[in-house]
Amino acid sequence: MEIHTEFVTVNVADGTSMRLYVARPTGARPARGLLVMQEAFGINAHIRDVTERFAREGFLAVAPELFHRSGAGFEGKYDDFPSAMAHMKELRDPAMEADFRAAYDWLRGNGIAGSSPIGAIGFCMGGRAAVLASTTLPLECAVSFYGGGIAPNPMNPGLLGRVKDVKAPVLLFWGGRDGHITPDQTRAVAEAFKAAGKNYVNVEFSDADHGFFCDARPSYNPVAASQAWPLTLAFLNSYTSAKEARASARS
DSSP states (O other): OOEEEEEEEEEOTTSOEEEEEEEEESSSOOOEEEEEEOBTTBSOHHHHHHHHHHHHTTEEEEEEOTTHHHHTTOBOOTTOHHHHHHHHTTOOHHHHHHHHHHHHHHHHHTTOOTTSOEEEEEETHHHHHHHHHHHHSOOSOEEEESOTTSSOBTTBOOSGGGGGGOOSOEEEEEETTOSSSOHHHHHHHHHHHHHTTOOEEEEEETTOOTTTTOTTSTTOOHHHHHHHHHHHHHHHHHHHHHHHHHHHHHO
16 A cells, blocks of 8 residues: 655644654545554654554554654664663653644544544553553554553553553553563553453563564564564454444444
């Protein structure tokens, strides 16, 4: 499928402005929207590539630049985490929620009608962001790849207390060899979703490390990545295509 890509700038409710990396199918108007939440390394080549992959699947996909307040245009190197950490330390949930809303509203104003579905997906810190977005936006579904900070850790109080507010089905991916997110933390996330009665799917790839989906990282696991991709599409399609069909039937 042919796609068109560009950066656009949107206004955020706190008075800041933020870039979105936009990828859309050319020709037919896309009927589904997707928020693609970045890793700690910015809207880099990997996140742009993932955003484009979803556009080729028929989504109008946008990646909001969540570091726009502390480092607009930042693209970190995977072997220089301290540079990324400087920006992560500046993130605050209320500000990110405003960013999500600005990106969501842009989708609504640029081809994704009010009755059409929007989902979210994120990687690493973006996995946490996708879950956070599902507590504040009327999403159809959300996917989190190795979302650090959903469970409490030394750097983040976590989101377990907000799981009760999740408004959409959530697919959670973890790596069994992840040295950054412990088994206790992944269990705590699943138990919180279960205790809150939420619709969730919990998947662990036992032989995968943190960042296993990113082919630019040394931890890339092609087997786990190749298995996670169709599961992701099946999950997204199950919820977004179903609503798309219902909206079409009503029109």
